[in-house]
Amino acid sequence: xxQVKQNSPSLSVQEGRISILNCDYTNSMFDYFLWYKKYPxxxxxxxxxxxxxxxxxxxxxxTVFLNKSAKHLSLHIVPSxxxxxxxxxxxxxxxxxxxxxxxxxGTLLAVQP
Amino acid sequence: xAGVMQNPRHLVRRRGQExxxxxxxxxxxxxxxxxxxxxxxxxxxxVYLQKENIIDESxxxxxxxxxxxxxxxxxxxxxxxxxxxxxxAYFCASQIRGGEQFFGPGTRLTVL
Numbered sequence: 311x312x313q314v315k316q317n318s319p320s321l322s323v324q325e326g327r328i329s330i331l332n333c334d335y336t337n338s339m340f341d342y343f344l345w346y347k348k349y350p351x352x353x354x355x356x357x358x359x360x361x362x363x364x365x366x367x368x369x370x371x372x373t374v375f376l377n378k379s380a381k382h383l384s385l386h387i388v389p390s391x392x393x394x395x396x397x398x399x400x401x402x403x404x405x406x407x408x409x410x411x412x413x414x415x416g417t418l419l420a421v422q423p
Numbered sequence: 424x425a426g427v428m429q430n431p432r433h434l435v436r437r438r439g440q441e442x443x444x445x446x447x448x449x450x451x452x453x454x455x456x457x458x459x460x461x462x463x464x465x466x467x468x469x470v471y472l473q474k475e476n477i478i479d480e481s482x483x484x485x486x487x488x489x490x491x492x493x494x495x496x497x498x499x500x501x502x503x504x505x506x507x508x509x510x511x512a513y514f515c516a517s518q519i520r521g522g523e524q525f526f527g528p529g530t531r532l533t534v535l
């Protein structure tokens with residue numbers, strides 16, 4: 311049962327353009343969403359997060375949008391840079407004692423110079 | 424302040440052997456999570472520990488897998504009698520209470 315889904319395994323974007331990575335979820339109990347970036351042979355690195363009470367959070371070139379009615383979130387990167395090339399994971403958690411993260415399968419972003 | 428450390432980075436075992444994976448959390452972090460990433464998949468939660476306590480092990484296979492986080496020393500994920508299906512990347516993350524999870528570089532386990 312895949313509660314967090316990233317339906318695009320890969321995305322290719324030109325340098326300077328906008329990258330949009332999408333994520334859908336099924337569990338309406340999720341109250342916090344995160345994006346992680348992962349390079350090969352390294353662990354995931356936290357990028358940006360959003361609480362379920364908000365619909366947008368911005369940090370520099372990165373913006374996350376949350377549409378609760380559609381159970382959909384997206385990560386926008388603008389402008390995209392070659393160093394952004396990595397696998398991006400969407401993750402969600404349910405508030406409570408455990409804080410365990412439920413991850414999507416990831417999207418490989420390639421930013422072409 | 425050193426990040427989360429995991430060792431070994433690569434581990435090769437033959438079927439039936441034991442694998443021990445170690446995780447040293449960031450300084451001041453007393454919460455540890457273990458995740459497993461199978462090829463072509465996302466990370467899957469395995470277990471959540473605080474010092475000397477297992478808080479949530481709902482993602483751990485019922486047999487052969489165990490985890491501990493002693494008062495002193497690193498957290499250990501132990502896999503007994505490994506099988507080829509255990510081949511994966513195992514990631515540890517640490518956290519202070521209510522904070523973000525910071526991940527280690529992972530241990531890549533290969534079972535021959």
